[in-house]
Amino acid sequence: MEIDKSYDFNKIESKRQFLWKNKKTFGAQNDISGSKPKFYCLEMFPYPSGKIHMGHVRNYAIGDAIARFKRLKGYSVLHPIGFDSFGLPAENAAIKNKTNPSGWTKSNIDSMTLQLKRLGFSYDWDRIVITSDPAYYKWEQLFFLQMLKNGLAYKKASNVNWCESCHTTLANEQVEDGKCWRCGNNITIKNMEQWFFNITAYAEELLKDLDDLKGWPDKVRTMQKNWIGKSSGLSVFFKIEGSEDNEDGIEIFTTRPDTIFGATFVAMSPFHPLAKELVKEPEKRIELERIIHNSLVSKDIAEKEGFFTGSYAINPFTDKKIPIYVANFVLMDYGTGAIMSVPAHDERDYEFAKKYNLEIIRVIRPKSGFEKEPDDSLPYMLQGAIVNSGEFNGLSSEEAKEKISAYAEKLGIGKKVINYRLRDWGISRQRYWGCPIPVVYCEKCGMVPLNESDLPLILPDDITFTGEGASPLEKLESFINTKCPKCGGYARRETDTMDTFVESSWYFLRYTLLNRIEQVPFKKDDISYWLPVDQYVGGVEHAVMHLLYARFFVKVLRDLNYFDLDEPFENLLTQGMVVKNGAKMSKSKGNVVDPDELIKKFGADTVRLFILFAAPPEKDLEWNDSGVEGAFRFINKFYKTIITAYADIFKNIDSDFAMEDGSAGNINQGVKKIVYQLSLVIEKTEAEMNGRYHFNTIISSSMELLNNFNDYMADEIQKERVLNPADRYLLKYFLNSVIIILYPFIPHVCSEAYEILNGSAIEKASWPEIKDTGYIQEKCNIAVQINGKMRDVVAIDLNASEDSVIEAALDSNKIRKYVAHKSSIKKTIYIKNKLLSIIV
């Protein structure tokens, strides 16, 4: 093999990438014999925007490091990639450039594939998944039909989030701060017919199983838990004055039944069906319409406002009549859309009551001893002792909750209920570039699903984009007009497409299918072999959306008998953002660093090394151009040391050399020492790669190893010492080990170095064994503290006794300044080989 004297990354990287591709080095195989444990390493697949950015590079560098490490450790590794290729940008680009989304998407996928390959990630490219491919979304349509059959997909009219700029509806998860998650436009509310997935049917399981996801960051689990938002309480009927039967009552939901005696008014959502019934006066009707209108135009919080409907309800516990208000802060789609207001013990009710001069009755007092200083001021939101509540007086809040609920149930006016904040997942999108929903509307039969055998329903290509108003599908007669699968009569196709989060809810299952000619979405055997994903890596921005949907989807497919799996992702690593000058990289801030340019200048290994070295993966990473140069400098040094300076010496050494018995005694002490340091680093690396993944510390340890090696060799050369065979063998082992440790981070140059040194491919090598050279650290440094303060460090024989350490300490001038005689020592604490603490 020809050896270059200096580091030519272009040559090395293109050579390695060529070999990897040609030999299909990273093709994943189900290990049928079962001799190898499996490892599924997954990174969140990208949207094909056209260019990868630093966030992608970081995400994939992390995943690649893990995948390569696990291969070295003998795992059968699945490390796939794909493209989440449906979505709005393609459509917007099509409108702007008067092209077709599929062409735009295809060329973006091509150029991003080149970029990913240029970075040398160890993907099994034969398993690529492209979600806009009918061969992929065909199965999604099948799942949809099966969900429809099982009541897990349904259509209903409801108030949904509408983004005018994206011209489509959005799911609740996709609204952030009243704004669209994609474009930041203000969300308005529209009442529309929409398709939903019944994710709330799985709310309890999605919540419960979070406890088992021990490999997830607490932060993400908490976010999901809060998003699901389970709360238990009581729903009670309040009769409306003047009507006798409960049918005419108003049902409210409360989590604080213990405060029911303090309920002084009922507040209902302006969208509550009773609101229109109760509000008869024309002026009040106008007021109601105004409040409804305001709630529709913006999700933003307005000032609390409302008005008296003119009707009264009867508090079933006090029998007092209390006014019914319409209030803009009451949500229609949570609980029952109406509440009992207890201004004494609820902040919101208090604010409203103050504004409209409503009665405030205290029914809870702080219990003495319950809080440090009982704060008597209202509203008092904590638990306490019940007052003003008839027979329930004196109970604690907890007891009262129970007894009042039980009493309401006994009376038949209430029942204990559990509510979730989670809403069903609205999946309809009024856009073209997405997976078509496989149903038609027949004049005779109504909504009719397509036959499974008619799938895929292919998204038509002959589209003209005007950029105006509705989805172009709505105007495409050749698409819309069809025959009813049931009666054969005229039918119109559904023109909504699915939320692109549906595709990303199961792509990781599709990767397991190698032979895509087979007419299945995936095979049960493959799923049970590869799933769950052992390590998932991606951005925290998907903590609720994608990660919740995917968990839901897996549970649905499990219940449709596709496989037996409860949770898809065993371990989750959420990497931090890549920032520059303290801000997220963005075109508008002008702080974008282009991976392509860096690769051109320094090569892929350098970019990857910097990104993994500069910060631990979960933290934000501050971009630093001179830091990149530092990474480049290190790789040059690595190359010069191993290849330019010492390859000739070590390449012909037999790595099968067996150390004879007793040869340990002949080993040079310096060699023993660096090999011992190496063993510490091997151990530490294995520990880090077991889940914490702080690559930065592994890399810095490797830098130290290389520095120590160089120092040692410089010393040898200076002293013109002759290395014996055991020394040479161990030094080669040392170099090979450093190469292997660094391989997951800088795979190209390490592959090259390994092959030059050994004449074989590093992919055939395995993780280094620790070699016991019988290295004994003869001396160790013991820190000596006097009264807890560091005073000196003394060198002592390893494993010395406490007494001899004390003797040695007292020999030190520095120590003797504080302790003249042994007799003045009151106490000593001795941590073997580490520290001696003397109290005087």
Place this chain on the structure above:
RNA sequence: GCGAGAGUGGCGAAACUGGUAUACGCACUGGACUUAGAAUCCAGCGGGCUUGCCCAUGGGGGUUCGAGUCCCCCCUUUCGCACCA
């Protein structure tokens, strides 16, 4: 407002169960090599002064022989949720 995390040199960061704080790298300074520079190599690099000590891990208390690490209070900051009754 509620919930979770973070705060260590000029900068990115190390320090696993309390045990020599600042490893590794960047920047900076000096030196070597050079006609000069680049590159490379060597040395220095938390602060203070009386050169051996004092002060330093956001601030203040506490526990301990010993605290970046554990406990309490406060400040700053990032993220998530925000009328969910």
